[in-house]
Amino acid sequence: xxxxxxxxxxxxxxxxxxxxxxxxxxxxxxxxxxxxxxxxxxxxxxxxxxxxxxxxxxxxxxxxxxxxxxxxxxxxxxxxxxxxxxxxxxxxxxxxxxxxxxxxxxxxxxxxxxxxxxxxxxxxxxxxxxxxxxxxxxxxxxxxxxxxxxxxxxxxxxxxxxxxxxxxxxxxxxxxxxxxxxxxxxxxxxxxxxxxxxxxxxxxxxxxxxxxxxxxxxxxxxxxxxxxxxxxxxxxxxxxxxxxxxxxxxxxxxxxxxxxxxxxxxxxxxxxxxxxxxxxxxxxxxxxxxxxxxxxxxxxxxxxxxxxxxxxxxxxxxxxxxxxx
Amino acid sequence: xxxxxxxxxxxxxxxxxxxxxxxxxxxxxxxxxxxxxxxxxxxxxxxxxxxxxxxxxxxxxxxxxxxxxxxxxxxxxxxxxxxxxxxxxxxxxxxxxxxxxxxxxxxxxxxxxxxxxxxxxxxxxxxxxxxxxxxxxxxxxxxxxxxxxxxxxxxxxxxxxxxxxxxxxxxxxxxxxxxxxxxxxxxxxxxxxxxxxxxxxxxxxxxxxxxxxxxxxxxxxxxxxxxxxxxxxxxxxxxxxxxxxxxxxxxxxxxxxxxxxxxxxxxxxxxxxxxxxxxxxxxxxxxxxxxxxxxxxxxxxxxxxxxxx
Numbered sequence: 001x002x003x004x005x006x007x008x009x010x011x012x013x014x015x016x017x018x019x020x021x022x023x024x025x026x027x028x029x030x031x032x033x034x035x036x037x038x039x040x041x042x043x044x045x046x047x048x049x050x051x052x053x054x055x056x057x058x059x060x061x062x063x064x065x066x067x068x069x070x071x072x073x074x075x076x077x078x079x080x081x082x083x084x085x086x087x088x089x090x091x092x093x094x095x096x097x098x099x100x101x102x103x104x105x106x107x108x109x110x111x112x113x114x115x116x117x118x119x120x121x122x123x124x125x126x127x128x129x130x131x132x133x134x135x136x137x138x139x140x141x142x143x144x145x146x147x148x149x150x151x152x153x154x155x156x157x158x159x160x161x162x163x164x165x166x167x168x169x170x171x172x173x174x175x176x177x178x179x180x181x182x183x184x185x186x187x188x189x190x191x192x193x194x195x196x197x198x199x200x201x202x203x204x205x206x207x208x209x210x211x212x213x214x215x216x217x218x219x220x221x222x223x224x225x226x227x228x229x230x231x232x233x234x235x236x237x238x239x240x241x242x243x244x245x246x247x248x249x250x251x252x253x254x255x256x257x258x259x260x261x262x263x264x265x266x267x268x269x270x271x272x273x274x275x276x277x278x279x280x281x282x283x284x285x286x287x288x289x290x291x292x293x294x295x296x297x298x299x300x301x302x303x304x305x306x307x308x309x310x311x312x313x314x315x316x317x318x319x320x321x322x323x324x325x
Numbered sequence: 326x327x328x329x330x331x332x333x334x335x336x337x338x339x340x341x342x343x344x345x346x347x348x349x350x351x352x353x354x355x356x357x358x359x360x361x362x363x364x365x366x367x368x369x370x371x372x373x374x375x376x377x378x379x380x381x382x383x384x385x386x387x388x389x390x391x392x393x394x395x396x397x398x399x400x401x402x403x404x405x406x407x408x409x410x411x412x413x414x415x416x417x418x419x420x421x422x423x424x425x426x427x428x429x430x431x432x433x434x435x436x437x438x439x440x441x442x443x444x445x446x447x448x449x450x451x452x453x454x455x456x457x458x459x460x461x462x463x464x465x466x467x468x469x470x471x472x473x474x475x476x477x478x479x480x481x482x483x484x485x486x487x488x489x490x491x492x493x494x495x496x497x498x499x500x501x502x503x504x505x506x507x508x509x510x511x512x513x514x515x516x517x518x519x520x521x522x523x524x525x526x527x528x529x530x531x532x533x534x535x536x537x538x539x540x541x542x543x544x545x546x547x548x549x550x551x552x553x554x555x556x557x558x559x560x561x562x563x564x565x566x567x568x569x570x571x572x573x574x575x576x577x578x579x580x581x582x583x584x585x586x587x588x589x590x591x592x593x594x595x596x597x598x599x600x601x602x603x604x605x606x607x608x609x610x611x612x613x614x615x616x617x618x619x620x621x622x623x624x625x626x627x628x629x630x631x632x633x634x
Contacts (some may be wrong), residue, residue, distance in 0.1 A: 006481070021452055054534060086538060088536075089533070089535065089536040090537075091536060094534075095531075097527060098472060099527060102526060102528060103528055103530075105546055106528070106550070106626055107546075107550050120535070120537065121536060152626070169534075282438065325405055
């Protein structure tokens with residue numbers, strides 16, 4: 001039994017311009033101590049999936065239409081209600097966000113922010129919580145932690161703030177860490193440090209990680225299993241080694257092809273033409289058909305959405321003949 | 326911090342001097358003079374009066390003498406219409422305005438801030454819609470409408486409350502309510518706006534992801550930043566509240582300072598006019614400074630002292 005099992009999650013936004021099907025039937029599972037990656041373009045629904053799990057979406061306009069997310073065998077995160085969810089959020093599931101510059105409260109000292117999970121969930125007194133917080137900052141590589149903990153976020157650099165976020169998210173030893181593009185807003189040298197830090201802390205604590213990103217290089221670095229998302233659905237899933245060696249779906253192949261390092265020097269860089277489909281319209285067939293250049297566009301399904309199938313052992317993909325050819 | 330305060334006070338001194346200059350020449354530009362009355366006063370008597378108040382000197386001499394007297398003698402001249410030192414007049418009427426203004430501000434904060442916070446928390450609900458409509462009405466309806474309405478529908482029916490007058494502490498209630506409601510309405514709108522801005526920030530999502538319950542989310546995480554616009558507004562409006570309102574004082578017969586702003590003009594009493602105008606200017610400078618210091622305390626990113634670090 002996996003630690004977290006998400007089945008058929010649908011999250012829709014009811015806006016003035018119609019219903020946006022941001023997440024449209026997503027299923028995945030997280031094993032204890034493992035790392036799964038969720039990859040996709042902006043707007044593919046990767047962040048919304050994870051926010052749905054923790055009830056962090058603004059509702060309205062967001063609404064979870066269907067699905068279940070069984071955490072630790074008995075708690076359905078989607079239906080357990082705010083009160084139970086609050087005992088999970090920040091205690092058993094931690095989360096770090098994309099932009100460390102805006103994700104920390106500028107009006108509060110680092111100390112007050114970082115001890116908050118301990119005070120809320122562990123009932124620790126201020127003194128011992130502070131001691132633990134200083135230790136946590138030390139573990140994520142912040143120099144002079146007992147001095148820096150009294151500072152405000154604006155006195156830290158971007159990389160340092162992301163370290164603080166990681167320390168804060170992991171301070172209660174959560175079973176799952178959701179990392180929502182934690183390296184996107186950082187420059188490349190800092191990215192590497194942050195990734196290494198997440199890996200190191202994961203190893204030490206045995207935390208499972210859900211890693212959301214649009215950066216395939218990051219995924220290959222950190223994840224064991226990879227889910228590729230497109231237009232609110234998962235279109236391909238395999239282990240990282242399998243996926244990078246043997247990508248099947250046309251979208252995955254296009255993504256890999258558009259990595260600049262994989263292309264011949266001097267030639268025009270490959271990009272996927274067009275834009276992701278508008279999810280407020282019902283897509284009758286294969287969502288990738290119009291942008292499909294690598295597969296056979298003419299064979300793409302037009303009348304029914306392709307099924308998500310195990311096309312090879314432990315390698316799942318949307319079964320659209322045009323995209324798989 | 327000390328450096329910042331000294332800097333600002335020096336700037337304030339410049340502002341006050343500019344205010345003095347403008348008020349002085351505007352007062353001089355008024356038609357007539359303090360001793361123009363319907364009674365037929367002989368030219369000799371008028372000349373005697375002018376000499377008594379130093380109004381026979383040249384314009385430049387008068388312009389320079391007033392601030393010099395303030396600095397050297399602490400004297401704000403003598404009111405030509407009341408025949409008493411302006412300082413005494415302000416010292417006597419300001420405490421009444423101060424008490425009234427403080428009560429009004431208290432009412433404004435106690436009504437406006439919670440209303441704004443609740444509206445922001447329940448955005449686009451009927452609570453939000455209702456309280457913001459009331460706030461809009463509060464901003465639009467002038468004091469000379471609210472005051473008489475309170476007199477007719479509340480003071481006339483409740484024992485203990487007087488329609489007008491200034492004697493027992495209970496007399497403060499109605500004028501303070503009249504004076505405070507408009508400020509409460511502004512505060513409600515500013516607080517709502519500030520809170521909505523903060524509640525949409527990423528760090529609020531972080532706090533929720535930590536499992537912070539919604540009441541603590543407001544009090545610990547959002548309120549500090551959300552109140553900043555309201556505080557910037559409270560500073561100068563506090564100065565306006567405690568320096569008295571002519572309308573409210575007239576309606577409720579309060580012996581405050583607000584009456585002097587208007588009566589001094591009517592009586593062409595330039596010394597009283599200068600006195601209350603400068604005093605009001607002084608309050609504005611001080612309250613703005615206080616608001617800035619408070620902002621600096623609430624928002625650690627605001628560094629008051631630009632030379633530091």
